[in-house]
Amino acid sequence: xxxxKVGALCIAIVIxxxxxxxxxxxxxxxxGANNTNGGGGKSAGNExxxxxxxxxxxxxxxxATLAAIEAYKQIAPNVTIEAEYQGFDGYExxxxxxxxxxxxxxxxxxxxxxxxxxxxxxxFFVDLKDQSEFDTSGFDQNFLSNFGLYNGKLAAVPTGxxxxxxxxxxxxxxxxxxxxxxxxxxxxxxxxxKKLHAEDSSKYLLLADxxxxxxxxxxxxxxxxxxxxxxxxxxxxxxxxxxxxSFEWLQKAMEAGVYQxxxxxxxxxxxxxxxxxxxxxEIPMAPSMSSTLLSLKNVLPEDVEIVTGLPVIAKDxxxxxxxxxxxxxxxxxxxxxxxxxxxxxxxxxxxxxxAAAILGDVRSVPPxxxxxxxxxxxxxxxxxxxxxxxxGLKNAGIVDNxxxxxxxxxxxxxxxxxxxxxxxxxxxxxxxxxxxxxTSKLEEVKGRQ
Amino acid sequence: xxxSNSVPAKAQKHVGQKIRVKxxxxxxxxxxxxxxxxxxxxxxxxxxxxxxxxxxxxYNMVSTPKFIGLDNYKKIFTADPDFYQSLKVTGIYVLLAVxxxxxxxxxxxxxxxxxxxxxxxxxxxxxxxxxxxxSVAISVLWRFLFMKEGVINHMLGYLHIGPVDWLGSPDVAxxxxxxxxxxxxxxxxxxxLAGLQQIPNDLYEAGSIDGxxxxxxxxxxxxxxxxxxxxxxxxMQMVNAFQEFTGAFVITNGGPMKSTFLYALxxxxxxxxxxxxxxxxxxxxxxxxIIMVVTAVIFKTSNSWVYYEDGRG
Numbered sequence: 114x115x116x117x118k119v120g121a122l123c124i125a126i127v128i129x130x131x132x133x134x135x136x137x138x139x140x141x142x143x144x145g146a147n148n149t150n151g152g153g154g155k156s157a158g159n160e161x162x163x164x165x166x167x168x169x170x171x172x173x174x175x176x177a178t179l180a181a182i183e184a185y186k187q188i189a190p191n192v193t194i195e196a197e198y199q200g201f202d203g204y205e206x207x208x209x210x211x212x213x214x215x216x217x218x219x220x221x222x223x224x225x226x227x228x229x230x231x232x233x234x235x236x237f238f239v240d241l242k243d244q245s246e247f248d249t250s251g252f253d254q255n256f257l258s259n260f261g262l263y264n265g266k267l268a269a270v271p272t273g274x275x276x277x278x279x280x281x282x283x284x285x286x287x288x289x290x291x292x293x294x295x296x297x298x299x300x301x302x303x304x305x306x307k308k309l310h311a312e313d314s315s316k317y318l319l320l321a322d323x324x325x326x327x328x329x330x331x332x333x334x335x336x337x338x339x340x341x342x343x344x345x346x347x348x349x350x351x352x353x354x355x356x357x358x359s360f361e362w363l364q365k366a367m368e369a370g371v372y373q374x375x376x377x378x379x380x381x382x383x384x385x386x387x388x389x390x391x392x393x394x395e396i397p398m399a400p401s402m403s404s405t406l407l408s409l410k411n412v413l414p415e416d417v418e419i420v421t422g423l424p425v426i427a428k429d430x431x432x433x434x435x436x437x438x439x440x441x442x443x444x445x446x447x448x449x450x451x452x453x454x455x456x457x458x459x460x461x462x463x464x465x466x467x468a469a470a471i472l473g474d475v476r477s478v479p480p481x482x483x484x485x486x487x488x489x490x491x492x493x494x495x496x497x498x499x500x501x502x503x504x505g506l507k508n509a510g511i512v513d514n515x516x517x518x519x520x521x522x523x524x525x526x527x528x529x530x531x532x533x534x535x536x537x538x539x540x541x542x543x544x545x546x547x548x549x550x551x552t553s554k555l556e557e558v559k560g561r562q
Numbered sequence: 563x564x565x566s567n568s569v570p571a572k573a574q575k576h577v578g579q580k581i582r583v584k585x586x587x588x589x590x591x592x593x594x595x596x597x598x599x600x601x602x603x604x605x606x607x608x609x610x611x612x613x614x615x616x617x618x619x620x621y622n623m624v625s626t627p628k629f630i631g632l633d634n635y636k637k638i639f640t641a642d643p644d645f646y647q648s649l650k651v652t653g654i655y656v657l658l659a660v661x662x663x664x665x666x667x668x669x670x671x672x673x674x675x676x677x678x679x680x681x682x683x684x685x686x687x688x689x690x691x692x693x694x695x696x697s698v699a700i701s702v703l704w705r706f707l708f709m710k711e712g713v714i715n716h717m718l719g720y721l722h723i724g725p726v727d728w729l730g731s732p733d734v735a736x737x738x739x740x741x742x743x744x745x746x747x748x749x750x751x752x753x754x755l756a757g758l759q760q761i762p763n764d765l766y767e768a769g770s771i772d773g774x775x776x777x778x779x780x781x782x783x784x785x786x787x788x789x790x791x792x793x794x795x796x797x798m799q800m801v802n803a804f805q806e807f808t809g810a811f812v813i814t815n816g817g818p819m820k821s822t823f824l825y826a827l828x829x830x831x832x833x834x835x836x837x838x839x840x841x842x843x844x845x846x847x848x849x850x851x852i853i854m855v856v857t858a859v860i861f862k863t864s865n866s867w868v869y870y871e872d873g874r875g
Contacts, residue, residue, distance in 0.1 A: 206834045213623040234624040323817075376730025376818040377710045389711055521836050531819055535732065553641075561620070 160191060162454045165218035167197035168441075169204040171408055174475040181462060181471045188461060192454055201383070212237050212446075219449040220459055222441045223269060225260060229515035232263035233562070239445040240266040244456035248464055251481035259512050260439050270463065271439030273477030275404045276505025277328065279425070280497075283418040285397040289316070297425045299333065299362055306371025317373040320391050320399040322382040326363070326375065326534065327527050329400060331517075332424065332434035333359045335510060339431025343522060345514045347559040349551050353544050360533050360540035367534050375534045386412050400424050403501035404440045404477045410495070421501035423508060437502075437509040440477035478502040519558055525550045617843035627840065634844035645845070647820050648828035651736060655824060656803040659740040664795055667747040668788070671754035672780070685755070692748025701812035704742050705729065708813075732821035735814055739822055742809045750795045757791040758784070789868040797857055804853050825849055 211217035306318035469484035473493025619627035708728035807826035816823035833842035
């Protein structure tokens, strides 16, 4: 009886300990690593170092990044890079949870809006200017400071240059008699879209989910006003007339079938490359970021030619509204035990020609000139992407402020765009609602800063 | 008269010993289930209570939470139209999906209680959708079935019907999602099936001797004797339906025009798109209270419609 009891107690204790052990094992490693690194960065020569590197992406990006990590083993045999990669869905949640819990990877890929938000709320990232191992001289300094510099610190570096452009299925466009050389304005694209849909009701000119529609409306507003659509001081950057005319265009474009109806296209929100209309080649053009080109191209047969052009620009535009921004950014966690090694790896990843040749355009066009040249020489950059980025840089519009990238603020516009697209609001009503909702949302966001 | 007074002293001692032994057994039992208890405390009870605390703060995951009293709740009720929209959508969804699902489950259960050759195979096959369940893969499949150029419309095309905009129309999308839930009737059906086997055959024999029709016997014998199971299924399915998430998230993402913006999606959006964890915690507590109240109401009314064979009903 007694023996049994003791036995049971032992079993219970073992189970409890193993559970507790399981919980805490995550912490034991870094503290151990801390001790070994106690002598400072100097000892980092041959010492075994493990770095965690997290990113999101598609198959191409995963394969190329893993190949680059493999190649880095030759450069620094003592460094092991643990890859943590996944698709875009859920990545933001994971990163923010990890950052708040202090368990993020040493090197992480971030999206611009999150970076703007995170740097406003806390201190999470290493100032890369302090890292002598990291060479920033190859970057376009304006691009670097516009997007990487927060509170005087270089919190992150762009992974690639991403430009808003028109991605065109040239093979299909030629068949349909749609010019791929035209610089579209809002009237000409409306006429072309209307004509196409009237001739064949299964076809639409433009592929867009509600996020792309939002981008189109913002572009239109910027071109009208020459200003941000929401200002840095949390006020609305356009007048009611601007909104009415933009929504009027949207309403008539939706009615004429310039865009695929949003109820159909939004089933593929965030994954427009899976839209059957695009895959079956019933839609020839997609206004989108250049970084989506590869996935849009990969779903089409090999002999289909994809080209790029500038997005729609109004004839009398005060600003082109062409968005040029980092595809993503890389940051190093300031909780990392091996910041110097992490900076060394990141330096190699961004600046080394060999790395650039492996990575190619998986994060759009490299932001470092020499890396870009190396990737082009290796034949690893799609000419259409280079074209989009070059056009974008040449015609770049004003840089979005962080308020404009706030997901709650964008949501307000998206909701109202849906109402107009479904014909549930007139442009007049929608403009009124947009301005009042936006004003109160901006105030709320401001109050939380 | 109390019990202890009537027991002689010697016997009392004996009883005391017995109780001690019993206590020890309980102690060991507790140890055996300790892993589960710890799991419950750490992974359920702690988050449960901390979410209550967070609902009174402006927690956003990256900065330290600040106590703001009832502000979150005030804002939800006074300044958040999406809250009411999501409540409305969820209400319709629950009122629609739960009864239809239960009726369908009962219908299939009655069919499957027939004594046929190979009936077990049929039972297995009909349970399959529930195993596949509310998974992401099934939701993606649902999207491809019901999209404008999907399989369903294609087949309807042969009958010269449609095409119906199953998922793209704000008036239809919620019902299409409801269908997905109804399709997962398996777990309710299994319970109904078990309940049907419990009903004594002599009742039906008596019924048929008295000349009752099949339909009459179903409503006068089967249904009353199944009401305890109906109650259980109703509560469980209602609780699940209030928290429905996967289908609406994967297939329509709350659209079109927020017509499928279920409460769980609203909660998810606040928590994981906007990272307003405090606000989302408040939302989750409101949902918790709503479910508690509805459950209580169902239990209260059950006195008048649930029939227990032992006469408690």
